[in-house]
Amino acid sequence: MNNGRTLWDSLKLPRPRRSGSRPHMVYLAIGFPPAAKSCAYRMRETANQFAAAGWDVTAVTIADEAWEREYGLDHTLSQGVDPSVRVVKLPLFRDDLETDIRTFTEQRALAHKDYLADLRKQNLKVFPEPVFGGWRPALEKALLRIHRERPVDLLVTTCAPYVNLSATWKLWETHRVPYVVDFRDGWSVDVINNGEAFTRESVSGQWEIKLLTNAVAIWNVNEPISRWYRERYPELAHKMRIVRNGYDAASIPAQVRPAPPDRPLTFGYLGALNLPVPLLSAVLEGWRTARAQDPALADARFEVRGHIGAAWARGDNAHAELLKAAAVDGVLVGGSVPKAEVVDLYSRWDAVVLMVTGGRYMTSGKVYEYMATGLPVVSAHEADHDASTVLSTYPLWTGAVGLDPAELTGAFRRAAAMARTADAAEREKARAEARQYAREGQLIPAVREVTELVLGAGGPAGAPQPSPAGARVLAREGRS
Amino acid sequence: MVMGTVPGRVAVLTDALQQFRDRGVTVRVATTFDPVEKIPAATELAEVHLLPTATELGPRFGRAVKRAAPARRPWLRAQRDPWVRRHAKRADVLVALDAQALHTVWQLAQRYRRADAVYGIAPALRAVEKRSADPARYRRPRLNTVGPAPTVLASATRNQTVDLAKRVFEMSTGxxxxxxxxxxxxxxxxxxxxxxxxxxxxxxxxxxxxxxxxxxxxxxxxxxxxxxxxxxxxxxxxxxxxxxxxxxxxxxxxxxxxxxxxxxxxxxxxxxxxxxxxxxxxxxxxxxxxxxxxxxxxxxxxxxxxxxxDPEKFLAPLHNSEAGRAMATPRGRQSPAAFPPAGRPHRMLFFTGLNDNFLGPILERYEAMPGVEVRRLNLMEESILPVLSNGRTNVALHMLAGASKRAGEVQEAWGPHLEWADTVFVDWCNLGAAMLTMIDPGTTRVIVRLHSFEAFSWWPHLTDWSRVDDVVFVSEHLRDLALAAVPRLRAPQGPRTHMISNAMDLHRYVAPKVSADSRFTLGLVGLSSLAKDPRWALAVLRELRRHDERYRLKLVGDDLNPELSPAVAAYVRELDAELAELEPSGAVVRTGRTDDVPGALTDVGVILSTSLRESFHCALVEGAASGAVPVVRDWPFFAGRPHSARSLFPSDWVVGTPQEAAERILALTAAEEVWREAGRAAASHVLSTWDWSVTQKDFDRLLLEPPATSA
Missing domain, CATH: 1.25.40 (Serine Threonine Protein Phosphatase 5, Tetratricopeptide repeat)
Structure with a gap:
């Protein structure tokens, strides 16, 4: 496991920005641009909003080379980052995704699976997270060093990975730096299987309660997850905030018109293909049948864009095989799309297919973007899913039909009809419905609240506070 | 490229090979399986080569392969292949296409250090792109890419030494x-x-x-x-x-x-x-x-x-182990069993098909009873059999894991029946009972009857007793044994226990004896297991014949099968030797199996129970009902316990040794009237105690009345 110890001494941090009285916020965001990951959009906006609120933001992520092993890089994402945001890239790599055999030991080459199992076991000894647990010492060290160079007034930690919590705790424990946990999809809630991921008594449970108890605020991406936490920790309910993922206006075409009758329809899916294989299989079966049954879909295409697999399995997994086999049914696989080009993609699509795993605790980020396009949306997820709640008022939605291929066939056919017939007024109504979910609209109030909580009602523009920010939070909590 | 296993995703592979071809890359693939048969599409896009097989490489290689860990075997084949050496030496990128190929590529990478060595198709494409972008960089020879890595020599020497040591060990211990x-x-x-x-x-x-x-x-x-x-x-x-x-x-x-x-x-x-x-x-x-x-x-x-x-001591290792504790974990039921509401028939479900020998009268009674609706779930039906397949393994796995896929299948197959039934009755505590307790029975009351052999088997330990409401034993001594062997039966979440005798129509055995001389005929009915111990009956006969040559023994039932086990074979050998001595003189008569047991008993004056263990011994009681004088060996498995043959039957029926048995027989058969009176008394006792007309009331109480605790 490369936990950064060997490379640590050679790490040169970018020079800290000195901006007079601007307070210093560290944003621990592994997945920050240019990582080609969907979480990077939320991270970018969070950093930008804190910068706009008067903070000097230091975003902490991992080295670009590390993302090459996973889903790669999207440098167009970095273009949208506020230039004042300082980005620190730690030399941390996922050893489990290494594909250069020359770096392997003979034992790893002989028993790769055992090696990975052992790696996970070792990581779990450091922090209760099998893949990232081993990063704990390096992350703790990095945050302490950043704090030494320029004292931190606020730490915002976004998970996953949850090992970030260990470094957050370290900074709180040693320097009482107030922190916000942007829990996104939560930890103790299993959003895929709709239940508890671990008990309160487990090691993870102990970490979670410890971290949340002392947090300034706890953010989640939707109401079901927030409710889960409010019910699990009623004494902390006043700190819980829903900060939805929302959509980026720059990715949405200015307008969408009905598909011309002389052009074949194009359905699209954009997102990482980390879905359960049966879900993808059901969608493709539904698509095949719809195409065979409905003349309106006879020559239609279904364009699937996004990452398929990581490391050695990139483009070489069961999803890829299913999609390639579906080429005869007009299914096109086009790989990932740089964020800056997403707008073009939506411009040429006539309908979108929302394939999402999980159930009532899962919303996904793409549902908001799909709604904002004003395109008909085919839902391919469990009927009892939070995306259904979000889409329930969207006029161009085919409904939550579950994952039965026969029902999905009907959904594709309904979407095809909508794509041809929905007029500009209907589309505008649909887009208006989505506007409440613009990303900055989600983040601005949350950032403002945290700023006021940590710096007082005057915010960064007010007079510099004499006491450390952590003391103010303690005072608010009545625990000074 | 090296492939260690047949790829599951041929479309992905062919697509990748096409991409390499489009980029002008020459691809050669070495496989451990026949590529023409398994990946014919790939043979058109790349030069595909099967690594030499064990047959081609000869017996010495075969032995080396046998000694080597499976993960090393592809390399042992590749190492001896000139095709691999020739092409690996010239390759720019060495690719392992699956985990089984990793070691071979690692070995090649140590020997041919100029090439990139990667795992997976996408990394291979990236390596090709990187080389194409800066070909000059890769043309320059570097010190660290010339010749094999020094580790190869060390590794080869180590492997050879290990191999030699293994050979010596194998020879000297072969x-x-x-x-x-x-x-x-x-x-x-x-x-x-x-x-x-x-x-x-x-x-x-x-x-x-x-x-x-x-x-x-x-x-x-x-x-x-x-x-x-x-x-x-x-x-x-x-x-x-x-x-x-x-x-x-x-x-x-x-x-x-x-x-x-x-x-x-x-x-x-x-x-x-x-x-x-x-x-x-x-x-x-x-x-x-x-x-x-x-x-x-x-x-x-x-x-x-x-x-x-000593059940506790014998089973202590099981009960004290983690596995034993995991299997003993009560999963319980979400709702307690509910007594059927008034106003509709009581719905009873009986598990049948595996062994219905003792179920006949019970089924007949409740099928004919107004206000009761009976259904049978035949476990031998073809639709049910897949659920039972490999049953013991699946139940054990379920008990250890706490959940299993099989439980879902049981729920699917049996759930509707359970939902219909108010009461389910499972005769025999074996596979049916164990599988039933894999699922929550809802509000259905579950009754299991445990006879005898099950107490000596694993089944009570594979049954989740927290999902059973009542257990019926056929005798007190079996209840004692089962409660001692399975502590969960005594747990607070455990079932209520009952003792109810087997359902027997004893009146059909009542018939006059053919003659007064019948009193000299001893009868033993049922011989098919070693536990019946017919040699004990022969010992009694020998004792009697020392006094009176008129005594003879009638053996009714199938002979013991010596193929059951070496112990049974040894017993049969000794039994046959004794019979060879006694049969020719007519002292012993074997009638074989008969469907007319009442008829076979008409000339039997003394009915024996010579068993090592019994739960109840119906054949003895049936013989007593026929008017034969019962003589019961104090079954050794239970002798001396609070409950045994002595507490089950009137004490004068039970004897400890063949000599005591002979004494009782001589005393009761000396005079015809004494014998007839003793026979009448025994018949009267069994008919008034164990006939179905009497014991059915116990079943009615169990099945038709609300249990005391569920009021």
Whole structure:
């Protein structure tokens, strides 16, 4: 496991920005641009909003080379980052995704699976997270060093990975730096299987309660997850905030018109293909049948864009095989799309297919973007899913039909009809419905609240506070 | 590229090969399987080559492959292949397409250091792109890319040394070597040598004992295993070492002295896997422990059984193990059993099909009863059989893991029946009962009847008693034994227990005896298991015939099958020898199996129960109903306990020895009137105590009245 110890001494941090009285916020965001990951959009906006609120933001992520092993890089994402945001890239790599055999030991080459199992076991000894647990010492060290160079007034930690919590705790424990946990999809809630991921008594449970108890605020991406936490920790309910993922206006075409009758329809899916294989299989079966049954879909295409697999399995997994086999049914696989080009993609699509795993605790980020396009949306997820709640008022939605291929066939056919017939007024109504979910609209109030909580009602523009920010939070909590 | 396994995703592979071709890349693929047969599409896009097979490489290679770990085998083939050497030397990128190919590519990468060595298609494409972008950089020779890596030489020397050591070990511990006395003597000393690490001692001793047993030196094997196990600490290693010795002894019909050492070892191994949260690997060890503990030689084919002698002590290793505790975890039920509402028939579901011998009168009664609706769930139906397939393994796995896919299948198959029923009655505590308790029965009341053999089997330990409401035993001594053997039956969440005799229509056996001389005919009905111990009846007969030659013995039923086990075969040999002596004179008559048992009893004046163990012994009671004088051996499995044959039957019926039996028979058959009076009294007792007309009331109370606690 490369936990950064060997490379640590050679790490040169970018020079800290000195901006007079601007307070210093560290944003621990592994997945920050240019990582080609969907979480990077939320991270970018969070950093930008804190910068706009008067903070000097230091975003902490991992080295670009590390993302090459996973889903790669999207440098167009970095273009949208506020230039004042300082980005620190730690030399941390996922050893489990290494594909250069020359770096392997003979034992790893002989028993790769055992090696990975052992790696996970070792990581779990450091922090209760099998893949990232081993990063704990390096992350703790990095945050302490950043704090030494320029004292931190606020730490915002976004998970996953949850090992970030260990470094957050370290900074709180040693320097009482107030922190916000942007829990996104939560930890103790299993959003895929709709239940508890671990008990309160487990090691993870102990970490979670410890971290949340002392947090300034706890953010989640939707109401079901927030409710889960409010019910699990009623004494902390006043700190819980829903900060939805929302959509980026720059990715949405200015307008969408009905598909011309002389052009074949194009359905699209954009997102990482980390879905359960049966879900993808059901969608493709539904698509095949719809195409065979409905003349309106006879020559239609279904364009699937996004990452398929990581490391050695990139483009070489069961999803890829299913999609390639579906080429005869007009299914096109086009790989990932740089964020800056997403707008073009939506411009040429006539309908979108929302394939999402999980159930009532899962919303996904793409549902908001799909709604904002004003395109008909085919839902391919469990009927009892939070995306259904979000889409329930969207006029161009085919409904939550579950994952039965026969029902999905009907959904594709309904979407095809909508794509041809929905007029500009209907589309505008649909887009208006989505506007409440613009990303900055989600983040601005949350950032403002945290700023006021940590710096007082005057915010960064007010007079510099004499006491450390952590003391103010303690005072608010009545625990000074 | 190297492929160690047949790819599951051929479309992805061919698409990738096409991409390489489009980029002007020459691709050569070495496979461990026949590519023409398995990936024909790939053969058109790349030069595909099958690595030399064991047949082509000769017997020496075959032996080397056998010695090597499976993960090393593809490289052993590739190493000897000039095609691989030639192309790997010139390759720019070496690619492992699956995990089984990693080691081969790693080895090639150590030898040909100029090439990139990567795992997976996408990394290979990236490496090609990188090289294409800056070809000059890769053309320049560098010191660290010339010739093989120094580690290769060290690794090869180490591997050769290890290989040689393995060969020497294999030869000196092989079957051929074990034929030589001095070699056996040598290993006897070597495995007990002080300072030998435990894992080596265990491994060597296992191999040597195994080969000694295979070459017919069982005594040497046992001696060595016992000597080595004295120096071993790990119960698991001890168990693995003694396992073959114990198996061999069971095969000879002997109860092994070290049976429980092996059982403890197996349970320890199972506990180890459970600790690693791997119930799938724990289950086979638990089942092996069950097979040994409840082996018929141990429990059924002897004059007593360790389980009957001291159930708590015998089963302590199971109950104290993690595996035992996991299986004993009560999963309970979400809702308590509900008594059927008034105003509709009581719905009863009976599990049938596996053994319905004792169910007939019960089914007939409730099927004919107004206000009761009966359904049968025939477990032998084709639609049900898949659920039962490999049942014991699946139940054990479920109990260890706490959940299983099979439970879902049981729910799907049996759930609707349970939902319909108010009460489910499962006769025999075996597979049906165990599988039923894999699922929550809802509000249905579950009743299980445990006869006798099940108490000596693993089934009560694979049944979740927190999902059973009532257990019916057919006698008190079986209840005592079962409660001692299965602590969960006594737990607060455990079921209510009842003692209700078997349902028997005894009136059909009442018939006049053919003559006064019938009193000299002893009858023994049912011989098909060793537990019936007919030789004890022969001992009684010999005693009687010393006084009066008119006494004879009538044996009714199938003969014992000697193929059941070596112990049964030995018993049959001795029985046959005795019969050969007694049969020619007419002292013993074997009638074989008959469907007319009442008819066969009309000339029987004394009915015997000579069994080692019984739960109730219906045949004896049927004989008593016919007017024959009952003589019951104090069944040794239960003799001296609070409940036994003596507490089940009137005390004067029960005797301890053949001599006592002969005395009772002589006393009661000396005069015709005494014999007839004793027979009448016995018949009257059994008819008024155990006839179905009497015992059906107990069943009515159990099935039709609300249980005391569910009011």
């Amino acid at each position: 079957k051929r070597a074990m034929k030589l006395g001095p070699v056996r003597w040598f290993w006897q000393g070597a495995v007990t040598a002080p300072g030998l690490p435990e894992r080596h001692r265990g491994k060597i001793a296992r191999r040597v004992t195994g080969n000694m047993l295979k070459t017919g030196h069982g005594a040497s094997a046992k001696r060595l295993a016992l000597a080595a196990q004295g120096r071993l600490k790990s119960p698991a290693t001890k168990g693995q070492l003694l396992g073959p010795i114990v198996d061999a002894e069971l095969g000879q019909g002997k109860v092994p002295e070290h049976l429980m050492t092996v059982v403890r070892g197996q349970l320890k191994l199972a506990d180890g896997f459970l600790k690693k949260r791997n119930p799938g690997k724990a289950a086979p060890h638990v089942l092996r422990a069950f097979n040994l503990m409840f082996h018929r030689i141990v429990q059924f084919d002897g004059t007593t059984s360790p389980l009957a002698e």
